[in-house]
Amino acid sequence: MTWSKDSVEDRKIPGISTFAIILIFVSLYMESKLVLFLAIFFLVIVVANKYYLKKAGDKLYLDNIYEKNHFFVEDNGQWSFIFRNEGFPILKGDLRVYFDHFVVPEGEKMESNSSMYDISIPFSIFSKQTKQVVIPFEASRRGIARIRKLEFHVPSFLGFGEIILESKSFLKQQAVVYPQPIPVKGLIEKLSVLQGVNAVPYSVYEDRLGPLGTRDYIFSDSFNRIHWKASAKKQTLQTKVFEKISEKGWTIFLNVSNGHSMTAQIEKLISGMTEIAYYAYNKQIPYSLCINVRTAGSTPFLFLPKGEGKEQLQKALETLASISTQNTSIPYEYMLSFYNRHLTSQPFFIHTGIRTEETNRILLKVGQRGAKVLELTIEQEYGVLSELGILNDRRVRL
Template sequence: MIWKRQDLSFKYTKKYVEILLICAVACFFFKQTLLLVIISFPLFLVLFQLYYFRKVGNGLVFVNDKKRVRLMKGTTAFLELSFQNNGLPIWNGAIVLTFQDCIAPFDADYNSASGFYEVNVPFSIGYKKSVTVQIPVVGIRRGLSRIKGIEVNIPHPLTEGSIILNYEPYILMDAIVYPTIYTIKEEFYPSRLKSGELELNSSLFIDPYFPVGTRDYEPGDQFNHIHWKASAKTQQLQTKVFTKVANVSVLFLVNLADGYRMVHDFEKKIEWLASHIEACYKANVPFAFGINIRSSGKRPFIYIPIGSGDTHRVQALEWLSILSTSNITVPFENIIRYIEAHEELPMSAYILSQQMEKYQPILRTWEQKTSVNYLLEYEGENYD
């Protein structure tokens, strides 16, 4: 069963039917025609109400598509609920939507209790019609807000009474609020000694798949770099000119454990990491990050490997959005050893942790392979 039905005032309606039927039968036997006509009108309304209550909502379908609404703190968006109706029309109804308080209703009628918001919005839908209800919400705090319930309240159009439909399947739609992101003044310097994807004129490496022009052939040029069409046009050998590229990539490691408990500046460190990820994204710098919070899967901790682009950015920010102080941590030195043994180090690494002297001996080997930046505490001066 998709909708769980609850009838309000239904038993009283049955009593009205019984009383009116007895009165109608009595009028018929005693030949009270006028009184029978008068009684027939409310009897018809009550019988219509019984029929309506039994059938309404049977053809109502909620389109339960998987969808995630993404917000920043203080920004607004819409939760869109789509319905299709193949049964009796619903007039002057209402939808009660319940969701977690990472987001809040914006300019709507609502109630709040125990970490949840309940929003009431009008709802009407005709026979064989489709309706999309938009509920404005605003991001309140970092986190994931799941929709816990959808309730449709259907009043009778003529008499008192109503039907309440509770949607029972798991609701796939949710909303996520990203960490606060600040503008930072960090520069990520490329390496000219390793091939990559960043365009850099002083690099020693070229991108063989991205020619940008031609020049006259010079002794020593590779045979497969000759541009034969251009050579035929100019009647002189022409060599392809390629874009010069360099490697720039960053690894962020953040220690969120202070002994057996979370650090006191948990939220600030999450915002620090989110801001640096956003800076890498805007500069088209590939990045990776590791956090000493336990995770299931291939790695026993949260780790996003080197990557770039929109999908990589969204994946990283969504991980940071769902972290909580109730998560289980792992020793910070374990993720350092794991990355050294199983992952390729990028061109630079940023290590944000307290008690750095404890981990520096383990990181000495990293300093021979990459540029390591030690950050003892959250550095607010990096932000504008």
């Protein structure tokens, strides 16, 4: 960890220096060793003070270790710092830590300053000493909290001035606070009639790569389904039995913008999507996320590829936690067009957020391609998942 360093010298130092020089002349005039001693004493104080302000903190090191921890709201966690001092001792210093307001210092009732908290901790460390500083906190709201800055205010050991050390490196610790779900009415598992790769109890499609077993032949069975080896062994015709498969999958789209600003319902929409993610995890439904937050890369928006299970849930919650009012959005219609041109469609498409006339036209095209288009809306303190009303509205024309 590198530090930027500023030193502030007490205004008394120039006066003391001037006074010491005067004493030297007085001692020579009076031929007084006592006065000369006092002059030298004051000069030593001035020089020692300047030297300490120049050297203190030069060899103070922080182990800047990457650490990302995940929390639910009201969970407890901590920031942890390990300092090593190879230089001058630091006595009665003041460590100031600035971090995002998604976590709150434990046991403190404080107001955040400009979306950040800053706390002050007494700090002393001797030469050749290693010291750990722990700051406990409580997760308070959805988001990704980072340590934005560390500052040391170190007073001169003689009391004439101080030095200020400020972190120059990016601090690697993060606290990811997951969003809280809200109930979503109408959230049920739906399977498409498209052929796919997911095993289901009932489907018109089968996995022909390998039979699960055989059963007795019946008159309606196709001739090419007969398992000849099993038939020869049992001396009666046997029919191959294949695993039933179908396609399950959701594509969840979130429009975070309302014109040029973030939509006012963003938190509840994210909470509704969180509930959908939990439901998909419990029902083993694969899904992908598309959010019109600008990113760098081949996909110019927040995109979570199709997946399922615990790992997909964690990625989804972290993606939703990362959405901030500081984000820059891209036009929602552009994201929809990009999806239609470049991404694999799923049998179920869930739209969330503001819709415009252009949005409606594109969503109609999505529905015409075979996807069942649903919409997540917010009513008071819960979400509602329903079929998109415009699909049956003849007044909307492409």
